[in-house]
Amino acid sequence: MNTKAIVYSSIVAVLLSGTAAQAKLDVKDVKDIKDIKDKDKEKIHIPGDRPSDIDVKNSVNGKDIGFNLKLTGIVEIPSSGTASEGGGSGTKYDYIYELGDIFYINLETGEQSLGVAPEDAEFDYIQYDMFSTVLDPSGGFSVRFNDFGTPSTFSQTLNFPAFNPDIFGNEVYFRANLSGSLFDLTGDGVGITPTGSSTIVARLFDNDNAEIGNIPLGDAFTGNGGPAASYTYGTFSSELYDQDCGTTVGCGVVKMNLSFTGTGNGDRYNFLGGWFVSDVPPSSSASSPTSLSVASVPEPSTTGGLVGIGVLGLAFTRGKRALKTLLSKSGI
Numbered sequence: 530m531n532t533k534a535i536v537y538s539s540i541v542a543v544l545l546s547g548t549a550a551q552a553k554l555d556v557k558d559v560k561d562i563k564d565i566k567d568k569d570k571e572k573i574h575i576p577g578d579r580p581s582d583i584d585v586k587n588s589v590n591g592k593d594i595g596f597n598l599k600l601t602g603i604v605e606i607p608s609s610g611t612a613s614e615g616g617g618s619g620t621k622y623d624y625i626y627e628l629g630d631i632f633y634i635n636l637e638t639g640e641q642s643l644g645v646a647p648e649d650a651e652f653d654y655i656q657y658d659m660f661s662t663v664l665d666p667s668g669g670f671s672v673r674f675n676d677f678g679t680p681s682t683f684s685q686t687l688n689f690p691a692f693n694p695d696i697f698g699n700e701v702y703f704r705a706n707l708s709g710s711l712f713d714l715t716g717d718g719v720g721i722t723p724t725g726s727s728t729i730v731a732r733l734f735d736n737d738n739a740e741i742g743n744i745p746l747g748d749a750f751t752g753n754g755g756p757a758a759s760y761t762y763g764t765f766s767s768e769l770y771d772q773d774c775g776t777t778v779g780c781g782v783v784k785m786n787l788s789f790t791g792t793g794n795g796d797r798y799n800f801l802g803g804w805f806v807s808d809v810p811p812s813s814s815a816s817s818p819t820s821l822s823v824a825s826v827p828e829p830s831t832t833g834g835l836v837g838i839g840v841l842g843l844a845f846t847r848g849k850r851a852l853k854t855l856l857s858k859s860g861i
Contacts, residue, residue: 583626583662589655589685592639598626598662598690626690628660636681646675653681666692668783669803676791676798682724687785689804695736695779698808701772705731705785705804707746708763714795716756721798722749724788731804735774736781742772746802747789762800770810780806 580600587594602625633646633656646654652675659671668689676683707729713719721728728747735741746765752758774780783804791798 583690585660585688585690587686587688589634590636590683592634592636594634594641594655594657596628596632596657596660598660599629601625601627624664626662626664628657632657636683650675651677653677653683655683655685660687662690664690664693666696666783667803667805669801670785671799671801672787673800674791674798676793676796678793680791680793682790683788683798684724685787687787689783689785692781692806695781696774696806696808697776697779699771699773699775700808700810701733701741701774701780702768702770702807702810703731703733703742703744703772703804704766704768704806705729705744705746705802706764706766707800707802708761708765709798709800711750711752711760711762711799712797713752713754713756713758713760714797716758717794718751718753718792719758719760719796720749720751720792721762721789723747724790728789729785729787729800729802731783731785731802733769733772733780733806734782734784735778737778738782741774741780742769744769744804762798774808 582600583598585596585598587596603622630643631645632641632643633654634641636653636655638652646656654675656673656675657670658673659669661670662668666689670687672685674683711719711721725745727745729745731744731746733741733743744767746767747763748765750760750762752760754760772780783806785802785804787800787802789798
């Protein structure tokens, strides 16, 4: 598989990138939220409890994985939908945090390196192509495993940042999705066997760390199509209604546990997943929060075992238009 051809695109329409803030704030002129002047932060509704970045600590096969998410976008949405902040009468805003750089971890040595893994890597690894969260709350990820030599068992815990604000009520909606692709390097077959009842489990916790609900996704799979064959895995999707987050403690965290045994000999496994939590049930007459969340996970490309990105369903044109309108209204 040509790792240079990996498809990696932002889950959000708005990326703040470039070199420095200038007189007129534009999406291409800002390298980091920290570069925005305080007076301009107020104009584009970045409150004091919104950090510029969030540290994340995951684990795989008992090894810690640490990385950082940057605040990369702000999306204006109708106040009738759930959102993380009120921006005045009739307007609310969502805040998008994303992984800045692709990286991989050599699972034999524990070494973590920036960039894509070597195409001829003779070791097991996990590569993070995408990890993002919207404090709406929702989140998504794209990871790739390389199974070198004898078949390996992989166990990955994905810890998403805490909600901001928390979710309350006894009608909380929880949805999760998983899809992927499997690549058979040598032609001796490729497959995955979940180490539990499913390949991944999305878990919703309250702020006392009690599990409120869980969504298991993904079945065992085997493909025998010959050398360099690739296979689509999923899509799997499920949802829970009427989850009780209470009125005082509240729900605040989602974790996803991905665990499976592969087939070895250089086979590769790509997974794309996401989740969404809302205190507004989808049947509500209010604006559907799924327009800014995991409405569906697109099926991945099977060309060369690549996985397409787009977990959170944020329309590129809509998001870009929303931020430009917001900046224009703010006179920045």
